[in-house]
Amino acid sequence: MLKFSWRNLWRNKTRTILTVCGVSFAVFLVSAATGLQGGSYQAIYEAATKFFSGSAQISHRDFIEDPDFEYTVKNTSILIAELEDDFGLTALPRVQAFGVVAKEERSFAGAVIGVDFEKESQHLDIFTRLEEGRVPVGAGSALIGVGLARNLGANVGDDIFILGSGKRGAVAVLSLRVAGLLKTGLSELDRTLILAPIEDVQEAYYLEDESHEVVMLFDDFAAIESSRDLISQKIDRDLQYRTWSEIMPELEQSMELDRISAYFFYFILLVLVTFAVINTFVMVVYERKREFGMVMAIGMRPSQVILQMQVEVFLMTLIGILIGSVLTVASLAPFIEEGIPLSAFMGEGETAEAYKEAMDQMQAGTLDSFPVSLTWFGMLAAPVFIVVTIQIAALLSMLRIRRLNPIEALRVD
Secondary structure, three states, rough: HHHHHHHHHHHHHHHEEEEEEHHHHHHHHHHHHHHHHHHHHHHEEEEEHHHHHHHEEEEEEHHHHHOOOOOOEEEEHHHHHHHHHOOOEEEEEOOOOOEEEEEEOEEEEEEEEEHHHHHHHHHHHHHHHHEEEOOOOOOOOOEEEHHHHHOOOOOOOOOEEEEOOHHHHOEEEEEEEEEEOOOOOHHHHHOOOEEEHHHHHHHHHHOOEEEEEEEEEEEOOOOOOOOOOHHHHHHOOEEEEEHHHHHHHHHHHHHHHHHHHHHHHHHHHHHHHHHHHHHHHHHHHHHHHHHHHHHHOOOOOOHHHHHHHHHHHHHHHHHHHHHHHHHHHHHHHOOOOOOOEHHHHHOOHHHHHHHHHHHHHHHHHHHHEEEEOOOOOHHHHHHHHHHHHHHHHHHHHHHHHHOOOOHHHHOOO
């Protein structure tokens, strides 16, 4: 029956080739789009988390809702050492404070963030946004936003002074030298941001081995969620572990909305292809009515005729799936390691500037290449859907063969 069905496929080569092309195009389009879509989510995740926020954060539970200076993570250095040793991640301590920033007679409100410049500059993209100067080395230096520098009239090498409120209401005074000017792309942030050595901020604001956030960077995306329970058991009860999707819920929601809309489009496309194939076989039933009557007259049962047609449908669909899958792998496999280079598409003109501005609005770093993700789900979803739906629909359209009268069928011209 397999040999018979294969031979029947090529009795009408044009119809078979057109149907195979339709199936292969649908498989290629859906599989390739799924791979690019998965890569886009990976790119968004990497750009957003490696800009400044990190893959996950540990902070005081009350600090999340009410960022009061008193809500801190105690014994930060011990916690960071344990996290890095046990989970193989990179942990970065941060202190958040506020104060009045002054230079000579000018003063403005500023947000002071104490960071470990040596570690953070190795992993985060925000430090590639230096407009002028360099990343501070050692104590007493800071990076400030270009907007704040403009308001203060400060340049690289100038001294600024910060007056704020430390722990338990103590007066905090901090003197820093401007090592560089930072342009994040967000004007509100550029007007207030001050990045200073965390040891200087802790000392000025009367913090001991404390921080307000421990920012974590994971090499393995899956480990962010799988490590939740283990990390939650390791930290104190008054601390909370949050992943990037909880820190930036609007980003997670936009990705989920994009995923759902894309799946709806894929579904419509596959349904249209399925109907096109079924329409072909409905016509086949009418065109081969005389043939079916003849084989039934010589002893072939209706169920065998239907089975033979099901085998034909399966073979035709399988050919299209194989061609579409090969095209998908051939077109995307070369880019799995390095990604698709964006320089070929962005150029140097207005398109590149628009891309940079869009990434700035997301507080994300720019990407040199677009990742490609080929997963088993992406490669098998469309083929399985097509095979199942086409086989079921073809079976329903061929059930009329059971009522076929061989004598009447042989009289059809």
